[in-house]
Amino acid sequence: MKRILSMAxxxxxxxxxxxxxxxxxSDSDWAKIEKDGYFTCGITVYAPMNYFDDDGxxxxxxxxxxxxxxxxxxxxxxxxxxxxxxxxxxLESGAIDLIxxxxxxxxxxxxxxxxxYVDFTRSYLxxxxxxxxxxDKVDELNDIEKLKxxxxxxxxxxxxxxxxxxxTGSEDNVTTFASQAAALMELMAGNADFAVIDYQMANAMVGxxxxxxxxxxxxxxxxxxxxxxxxxxxSDLTEKVNEAIDxxxxxxxxxxxAAKYNxxxxxxxxxxNK
Amino acid sequence: MAFLEIKGLKKQFGNTKVLHGIDFSMExxxxxxxxxxxGGGKTTxxxxxxxxxMANEGTISIEDGFYFDAGKVYxxxxxxxxxxxxxxxxxxxxxxxxxxxxxxxxxxxxxxxxEKIKASIPFGKARREAINAAQIxxxxxxxxxxxxxxxSDKAENYPCQLSGGQQQRVAIARALAQEPSILCFDExxxxxxxxxxxxxxxxxxxLKDKGRTMLVVTHEMEFARNVADRVIFFADGVIEEQGxxxxxxxxxxxxxxxxxxx
Amino acid sequence: MDLGTITLKLLxxxxxxxxxxxxxxxxxxxxxLIISFGxxxxxxxLSLTVRTFVWIIRGTPLMLQLFVVFYVPGMLFDVRLFSxxxxxFLAALVAFVINYACYFSExxxxxxxxxxxxxxxxxxxxxxxxKETFFNVILMQVVKRILAPISNEVITLVKDTSLxxxxxxxxxFFINEMDFLSRGLVWPLFYIAVFFLIFVGALTLFFGxxxxxxxxxxx
Numbered sequence: 001m002k003r004i005l006s007m008a009x010x011x012x013x014x015x016x017x018x019x020x021x022x023x024x025x026s027d028s029d030w031a032k033i034e035k036d037g038y039f040t041c042g043i044t045v046y047a048p049m050n051y052f053d054d055d056g057x058x059x060x061x062x063x064x065x066x067x068x069x070x071x072x073x074x075x076x077x078x079x080x081x082x083x084x085x086x087x088x089x090x091l092e093s094g095a096i097d098l099i100x101x102x103x104x105x106x107x108x109x110x111x112x113x114x115x116x117y118v119d120f121t122r123s124y125l126x127x128x129x130x131x132x133x134x135x136d137k138v139d140e141l142n143d144i145e146k147l148k149x150x151x152x153x154x155x156x157x158x159x160x161x162x163x164x165x166x167x168t169g170s171e172d173n174v175t176t177f178a179s180q181a182a183a184l185m186e187l188m189a190g191n192a193d194f195a196v197i198d199y200q201m202a203n204a205m206v207g208x209x210x211x212x213x214x215x216x217x218x219x220x221x222x223x224x225x226x227x228x229x230x231x232x233x234x235s236d237l238t239e240k241v242n243e244a245i246d247x248x249x250x251x252x253x254x255x256x257x258a259a260k261y262n263x264x265x266x267x268x269x270x271x272x273n274k
Numbered sequence: 275m276a277f278l279e280i281k282g283l284k285k286q287f288g289n290t291k292v293l294h295g296i297d298f299s300m301e302x303x304x305x306x307x308x309x310x311x312x313g314g315g316k317t318t319x320x321x322x323x324x325x326x327x328m329a330n331e332g333t334i335s336i337e338d339g340f341y342f343d344a345g346k347v348y349x350x351x352x353x354x355x356x357x358x359x360x361x362x363x364x365x366x367x368x369x370x371x372x373x374x375x376x377x378x379x380x381x382x383x384x385x386x387x388x389e390k391i392k393a394s395i396p397f398g399k400a401r402r403e404a405i406n407a408a409q410i411x412x413x414x415x416x417x418x419x420x421x422x423x424x425x426s427d428k429a430e431n432y433p434c435q436l437s438g439g440q441q442q443r444v445a446i447a448r449a450l451a452q453e454p455s456i457l458c459f460d461e462x463x464x465x466x467x468x469x470x471x472x473x474x475x476x477x478x479x480x481l482k483d484k485g486r487t488m489l490v491v492t493h494e495m496e497f498a499r500n501v502a503d504r505v506i507f508f509a510d511g512v513i514e515e516q517g518x519x520x521x522x523x524x525x526x527x528x529x530x531x532x533x534x535x536x
Numbered sequence: 537m538d539l540g541t542i543t544l545k546l547l548x549x550x551x552x553x554x555x556x557x558x559x560x561x562x563x564x565x566x567x568x569l570i571i572s573f574g575x576x577x578x579x580x581x582l583s584l585t586v587r588t589f590v591w592i593i594r595g596t597p598l599m600l601q602l603f604v605v606f607y608v609p610g611m612l613f614d615v616r617l618f619s620x621x622x623x624x625f626l627a628a629l630v631a632f633v634i635n636y637a638c639y640f641s642e643x644x645x646x647x648x649x650x651x652x653x654x655x656x657x658x659x660x661x662x663x664x665x666x667k668e669t670f671f672n673v674i675l676m677q678v679v680k681r682i683l684a685p686i687s688n689e690v691i692t693l694v695k696d697t698s699l700x701x702x703x704x705x706x707x708x709f710f711i712n713e714m715d716f717l718s719r720g721l722v723w724p725l726f727y728i729a730v731f732f733l734i735f736v737g738a739l740t741l742f743f744g745x746x747x748x749x750x751x752x753x754x755x
Contacts, residue, residue, distance in 0.1 A: 045714050080704060092607070093609070095703075181713075182717060
């Protein structure tokens with residue numbers, strides 16, 4: 001109710017904003033964040049990075065990580081659930097300041113490096129792409145050769161999309177969705193033969209709870225990749241976040257958070273991250 | 275000067291000349307029937323009198339009313355005032371469907387009253403009271419007029435519940451409510467079934483008996499012959515012939531008239 | 537998660553849906569009337585501009601318009617027109633209002649132009665000003681004529697609101713995906729259908745009532 005009321009009120013605000021729409025100078029990203037007192041992270045919802053606990057609170061490794069960085073910088077971290085395929089639009093238009101959601105340092109599905117679109121911060125967590133099938137199909141689909149020509153589902157614009165294209169042999173066999181969770185839904189519903197998602201998510205969610213019918217399929221042995229945070233090209237925020245990450249490594253905070261979410265083994269040691 | 279005096283009235287649409295300089299006059303209490311074949315310009319003539327079309331040239335004057343010169347520019351408000359001097363009854367009635375018979379008659383009146391009141395009384399209770407008083411007065415006046423046209427029992431009925439003849443009688447009452455100096459009719463019975471024309475013509479005849487000045491464009495030759503004081507025959511944008519019904523119907527001078535009335 | 541929690545969460549999202557619906561309706565109907573006057577204007581440059589605008593808005597997907605309103609100012613001009621917690625909602629509202637106003641304007645235009653000339657002329661000879669003519673004579677006839685197409689648009693609007701999710705407005709479907717679908721809960725989708733059915737049912741009854749109210753006259 002409160003939310004609805006505040007929305008109604010802000011209608012009045014936008015009208016005045018449209019009128020007072022002046023060229024509001026081009027502050028640097030950091031200057032603006034300092035002024036506003038917060039930065040906004042674009043996320044999708046999945047464990048263990050950003051998800052809702054049973055009380056409806058947003059938790060997760062990336063959630064706490066972002067809050068810790070914000071604290072170091074003396075600002076607040078806000079989280080905005082976005083449609084993953086729109087992530088660069090969101091970032092470029094300023095609707096979010098950071099892509100911080102198990103964002104893999106690597107390539108888009110069309111082979112273009114993500115560094116074309118964003119500036120990456122230091123990497124912090126290891127990840128790999130992971131093949132997920134129905135639990136009762138694991139034995140049957142025990143060789144990646146058998147995946148050729150099958151139907152795959154992935155999150156649009158994810159690292160897994162490129163992998164799925166390769167595994168099925170054609171991008172025509174791959175259907176994309178707005179989030180990894182939505183892709184898993186499709187798999188559950190039997191609309192596809194396999195999904196390619198982040199290992200960290202699969203590890204935390206597949207085979208249990210609502211996804212009990214699914215299993216990680218080890219037929220595919222991926223190369224290891226890393227997570228980093230995506231900032232607007234040329235933004236001075238990148239440097240600020242890097243500094244904060246260094247401090248969080250040094251004082252052990254990051255290790256603590258990783259332990260809390262069973263990610264200690266995946267955390268990249270302080271001297272190895274780039 | 276005659277009661278209504280029209281001089282050199284011309285009207286053209288694009289390159290088509292419809293009225294070629296009409297000179298016409300009529301006296302108070304006179305009933306003039308305008309006849310002629312379609313396209314002869316009689317309806318345009320009537321519409322120019324009501325300023326539904328603006329004449330290109332010529333003057334129109336009413337003795338107790340106004341003087342209009344097509345060469346001058348008038349404001350919409352001035353046109354509106356002049357218009358009210360000439361009532362108009364349409365072929366297709368044009369009653370407002372969302373209002374009942376009584377409302378059709380009194381709402382235009384009430385709008386005029388409101389306008390006057392708002393101009394003279396600035397704000398507040400006094401204005402509201404004046405408007406309410408005007409409403410009562412206008413309603414009573416409208417009711418009287420419905421009685422005159424024999425529709426007192428249909429006051430609450432909506433146009434869709436009335437027969438064509440009844441609708442036209444409401445339209446006549448509505449035009450009379452404006453207290454026009456001259457009442458114009460544009461083929462008032464053409465849209466009616468033959469058995470319904472009688473009641474409308476009877477009302478017009480009664481108005482004549484009360485001394486109304488009326489200009490009636492009509493196809494009802496019987497009516498023109500029996501009710502009109504004078505008949506004018508329109509052909510090709512000019513008044514081809516005019517005179518008493520006996521003269522025009524009994525002994526037409528122009529061959530065009532003769533061909534038409536035969 | 538129990539039914540109560542899910543209901544509350546969905547109601548929260550449905551609140552946003554309803555608010556978006558109501559505000560869009562309240563703002564786009566009068567705006568649509570103004571646009572219809574613009575497109576009927578005798579001043580050619582104005583009517584041409586307005587008609588081109590209506591063509592563009594009706595000719596492009598609402599989804600694209602949502603993107604343009606929300607993302608383009610920031611991308612091209614470095615202006616954050618819709619910042620703050622409710623920025624996404626406001627951007628969606630702006631896009632919806634413009635889009636629906638254009639559709640409504642065409643319905644109004646059709647309605648107004650379908651009123652016979654005789655009605656205007658009768659009002660004229662009775663001494664009404666053009667403003668009086670419109671509000672006392674024409675408007676109610678237009679309302680009656682356009683009630684059916686308007687009710688169609690309104691019901692479409694109820695369901696179109698879910699499109700706001702493409703810019704991550706927390707309406708009911710977005711909430712559903714974020715909170716339930718992401719955990720593999722499918723049945724709330726059908727639960728949502730019930731919300732919409734009830735809402736549209738109420739609207740249908742309302743329009744039926746309006747139609748009945750206006751049935752005393754024919755136009």
